[in-house]
Amino acid sequence: MLRIHCPLCGERPYTEFRYGGDAGKHRPVHGAGGIEAWHDHLFLFENAKGPHREFWQHVQGCRQWLIAVRDTATNIVADVALARDARGLEPQGPGER
């Protein structure tokens, strides 16, 4: 069973969390960005086979939205941080968007 280490609550089974999808993209600024920017943000995915930045919310714990870096080919979670603190997990290199 996939396990995620919540930075606040500790390691828990993924069933305590709600998946929130791709976190590798920057959300357009509120009120800015046209149809195209929002379309790309919402509908186009890199869908990486490998490290994947993604949102999880610890709904049965601290209710914090987290950003995890999980390898989709192995399900190994390399890193987790509170989404609001996740600047340190920004993708570097080719994965950056």
Added chain:
Amino acid sequence: MLERRSALESSGPPTGRREARPLVIGEVRGFALLQAGAFVGTVAALERAVRSALGVDLPKRMDAPRRANGVCAFKTGPEQFLLVGPEDARSASTEHAGLESSSSPVPLFAEDTRLCKVGPEQVRPAGAQGSWMDALREAVPSAMGSLTPLSHGRTRLFLEGTPAREVLSTGIAMDLHPEVFRCDGYALTGLEDTPVLLHRTGSQRYELYVLRTYAGWIWEWLTDAAQPFGYDVVEKTHVSLLAEADGRI
């Protein structure tokens, strides 16, 4: 005063009692619960405010609560805390007064109208009786953080006895080994897809704060799990948090 009713009044009767009953299950009543949250950057101010109002230090980590003066503080988020204390003095004192005490509201104007909002013409009295919650309300202005009463939104259950840990481990995916989940430790976790705050209040005693609307179902689920061990139900135990902390932890 209207009668308070437990969320468990609609849950099924306990089943399968046996002679040897190593387990006691019950509901803890008569407490109040307030969620306090700071905004990013105001945590220190909130900590000071809580300390000055209640004498409690807010915990820095989500592993064990801090307590003082009958108030127990759990950290439940990066800047969020759950404060458990005695029931509001006003409510407690009137609980036995019965329905005949219903009367017109006293038209007092409060110092702090932030929480005790009013209709166009009326204002709710606030802080009149000096309960710990009112003290906190006065100490925490709205720019510092939020205060959300949740006394009715959580049902507090307890299990005590040798099989308590095993009963919990049928539904809670956490390591409850006594060396790992130590006395007075707590965790926010899931019990069968519902969120709970699990607090180990004794070597073989656990408390669960569960969402009120799920409480009946969880009660039935837990007593079902406890059936093979045999259990007794203790209802509406009024347990002072301090006494419990002193006596058991």
Added chain:
Amino acid sequence: MMRYSLPRLVGHALRDRPWPRAWRKATPRSHYDVVIVGGGGHGLATAYYLAANHGVRRVAVLERSYIGSGNVGRNTTLVRSNYMMNGSTQFFEFSLKLWEGLSQALNFNVMLSQRGQIVLGHSPAQMDGLARRGNTMLLNGIEAELLDRGQVQRLLPYLDYSPAARFPIAGGLLQRRAGTVRHDAVAWGYARAADSLGVDILEGCEVSGFLLDAGGVHGVQTSRGRILADRVALAVAGHSSQLAALAGLRLPIESHLLQAFVTEPIKPFVDHVISFGAELFYLSQSDKGGLVFGGHIDGFNSFTQRGQFPKAQGVAQCALALIPGMSRLKLLRHWAGIQDMTPDGGPFICRTPVRNLYFNGGWCYQGFKATPAVGWCLADTIARDEEHPLVRCYGLERFAQGGASLDEYGHGHWTYRH
């Protein structure tokens, strides 16, 4: 192609004569009219219909592993056409009609078993939803029957009608023509038929890149060398994003795991295909005797092809909520396939921004039942370089335009909720 028939089967048995290979072990040619990447049901069907319907016989199907190694061999084998949204209804009915003649067309028994599917409803609101679906079907020439609780009970007496049922059964929608197909046979049957029409099936041939220039795509780089082609089509569900990225495309697709489950074989236990209404759960019994069932995707992107056990538990709970007697049956295996999930639950069959590159994917839960129609329509789209009328709303651009919604159950724009 040596035709299959009972007399021939007996003859071979008596004389102990060997059968020919079902499809040749082809060696790649340097150039094809059409190269299809992906030797699953969709790719093989496309090749077959290109050859059979359009006379395009210089076709290669490139499969990196063995044919049928992807989702066509991992699904729960259901076929049905009870779709409500405009854009899906006629497409899936066309597919079901092709299924109905497929064994004969391919001379390969794919074992279409039209045992009927019942979708259960558990509340008045769900029954209204089923009614809208059933009415839409009937108005589109597809048979459907709305059953009340009593009718469901007569048809499926073994479901849980007791007061203990957490979600009582209110009724159901029956499509009698729905059923199951032997999934592996679909890949093999199309492969054999396509092969007999001259299509080259190249197993162990992995595409590592596209030959691109200003005029679009003109071939592929593979583990068995460079292969030129006038047109290239992708039919690689589960790996669509990775392949499309080689051609510079980013897709509205995420890859998710869908698990399937089978019990030990038992004597006939369930005659129909049954879909639970309280949660996504579907069940049927294979001819071999195993109960085959599945539920929702695991819920997060993954390519691991192995599922999470809590999902298996959840699915078992659904099974028992539906048929309490299944409690004593034993789970024999569970496995996971990689499924393309899209923001509206609908698929893509279309041309792409890269000229001469065609795309088929994003099938979510529906890929298997769509197989014949995908083959037919994709072949047509490739041959005419214009989308077949049945798939005009299956374009990649529909999200930018806010076009036809294919969101059959109203799950919104999250890929992982469809």
Added chain:
Amino acid sequence: MSAGSHRVRAGGRIDRNEPRVFSLDGRRLTGYRGDTLASALLAAGVSVVGRSFKYHRPRGFVTAGVDEPNGLFTLGEGGRAEPNAQGTVVQLTDGLRAASQNAWPSVRFDWGAVNSWIAPVLQAGFYYKTFMGPTRRAWMFYERFIRRAAGLGAARHDPDPDRYDTHYLFTDVLVIGAGPAGLSAALAAGRSGARVLLIEQDGLLGGTLLSDPVTGQTEPWRARLEAELQSLPEVRILRHTTALGVYDGNTAILLTRRDHCAPDPGNGEALQILTSVRAKAVIHSTGATERPLVFPDNDRPGVMMASAVRTYLNRYAVACGRHAVVLTNNDSAYAAAFDLAPQIDRVTVVDVRRALHPALTAKAASLGVEVHAATAVTGVLGRTRVRGVTLTPIDGARSRSAPCDLLCVSGGWSPMVHLSSHGGIRPRYQADSAAFVPGGYAPGHFGAGALTGRFSLGEAVQTGWRAGLRAAAECGFERVSADPPAEPEGVAPWDTANHRIEPVWALGGARAGKAFVDFQNDVTVRDLAIAHQEGYESVEHLKRFTTLGMGTDQGKTSNINALAIMAGLRGIELPEAGTTTFRPPFVPARLGALAGRHVGQHFRPVRRSPLHAWHLGHGAQMIEAGPWLRPWYYRWAGETVERAYLEEMRRVREAVGLSDVSTLGKIDVQGPDAAEFLDRLYVNGFARLPVGKARYGVMLNDAGTILDDGTTTRLAETRYFMTTTTAGAAEVMSWLEFLVQTAWPELRVHVSSVTDEWAGIAVAGPKARAVLERALPGWDVSNEALPHMGCLEIEWDRMPVRLIRLSFSGELAYELYVPADYGTAFWEHLLSSGEPFGIRPYGLEALASLRIEKGHVAGAEVDPRLTLNDLGLGRMARPEKPFIGRELAARPLLDSPERPSLVGLECLEPGQRLRGGAILFAASDELKGHGRGYVTSVTWSPTLGKFIALGFYAGGLRHVGEEIVCAFPLYGERVRARITSPVFLDPKGERLHA
């Protein structure tokens, strides 16, 4: 042979003082405590225990464990009947009733055996080549017979009276398998102080050691280790427990069977327990399984694995025959021969190898065991029981037959690589032991014992010890000084790591009878040849085409032989052929065990309103609404919903009613930036909403379609009280948190769910104010003090009450929120206050009908496929104010005026009715296709005296007044209706403003 005649007089691990009476097919038999069903039947001389899947050939037991392909039974009766139970693992209990399967009328004489006569036609994949005519539906005809013939046991539909449970466990080290390697590993880890969980599928610890003579030299060692393990406080041992699979996150799923304890479901005791274990380190000591040899008629009853025969002899005191031939290609089978020799009449070893270890031949000679080297068995005599074998020298000399009643076979050993492969690491072929071994281990996983392809007892102890130390170190427990346990005494010189195996994959010609590769699915060497001819030669094609390895034994005995034979046919090396993927579960597991206690009412959690008990006590018929149970209607108004809701509606329209709206999502929004937050969230503005006022709001998702709606009230400058739909509550809460935490962390705002904190009560009807005046004396609730969409937050009887004047029904109405514990008392207070005005509760059906009359959208209309315009709410949006979804809502095709949008419908045909799910057409349309719209919500309107509905129609309100057709072909109905405004009642809002 008489019953019991095969039982050896002494020895074994059975308790002869505790007989166990059981039955097979109604025949009463006796075994002993400690027996399995298989050992008891073998002791009783029962040789044919089943019929094969396809050809209905008589079959007997082959193994003594979980790899048994043949000996499957239906156990128990009625609601406890379990098909396909392996007799080799079923503990014998008193009163056990077993029935044989797949045979009619009996396993001794089975009509299905006619299939054997047409066997050549029934070759691999025959069904793909036939049954295609004469009509398109021909298969449906044939299928009926095939389905009846297929399947093994018969299952019953009766509910299961037994209970199952689940557990979560955590440990440092998990040791899977308590054979010599596992015992040794557990001890090493346990002595270090680590928490160790040792699991064993058997009821006893020891694994292969249990097959040694109980008086032998290994038993003291086994007993000593078991005793020490039991003395270590942090070592936990689970017997009767099988690991079903190893999953991500170092999670193993264990199944514990408690059949032997006769658990009482009436007292909540579970028959089986499924445990999910999180281990920091995992030791795989799962051992190996002996594999058969493939030769003609190798499936005859009496052909058994050599190790199984030895197990039956030493553990269960059963001699499976009096005259045994042992056929082998390795040293391990000699143990069986040597143990049998003193106990039965005659033992002959047939060894395909030319060179044999001198110690073996010497020992054989000493025991009077005849050994034929370089010889194979190429045929079996007898049909329902082995009567003899055909021996053929490898060098091609003449065959001869030899009588025997037992053929013990050893083709070598296959490590149980299943669990270590579940994570996706493929096994690797190890040539010197002719076996697939784990291709590696995931981090924190270690292998030990026979699993590693090293089969000697000494190496089992050594590798187990090392694995135990490494696993403990992985968990931070340093090496202990104690020495490893000494190896058991008296290890034979031929007990070598690789058993000196010389692999042989098929003996005898493919034409001389059926040589079975997969016993359970009746796959023969010939079937493999056919698959090869036809091109189904990749491992997965082979498996799927022939059904090889797809039985309940999952090919535990058959896979490697088949792979090797196919590799031979293809002219490639065995490793090149690869292996099939190992899928969990390792052994078939009951669905009941997977489901645990999540059955019946425990299937999914139930949410109950604070008023739940009151509803139940006052005649409410409840209905599921997502996780909630809500009152559907009350019996005061009628016995059926059709009657009751009309009466409840009438009460609301004419007097006053009250209903429980506690299920609405309630969210407390606080902070200096609360107003800004809501302005961004809702399409309409909330920043300028005055304190003490409520406003209806709609939220879109990022895609610009409908997310949710509800009323939000401004309680204070920096505090709002939001309500959401019942169904959308959880989703909205998470979405708000997402925005606050990830998108707009700069906003100083907190959102907290207070759904559970407040009971919500709606009071609606022309007398609603009168009720409140009486219920809340002293508070001014006049139209002036509390106008429509006004709010009061008051304290009444020392209890806070939030009083919001808003209406879902179109009547003068209020929503009152009180702390949940007071909900019931306050509800009762309102009821008694309203008594003079005739107040009554109303349920969900009436609530829904009232809102349809008023044209309020709800569940069926709040649909993420729809836009604000579709709901006719486009004017709510404040385009100058950015809000979520604004950009994508402007996508060209979402903006089309021809999209179906919300309309009202009224039925024009007396005696007819509108129905939800009807499809809408213009009067002149041909009734086909998808129509112009559909009906979402319908009610009989007592107020209007006709059926009315809400629905969506292309072009929407531009068609008001037009007559259209509602088609409901499912019932053969078409009904004329008129398009109206969705607001049927009081369009000017005079009632609710009254």
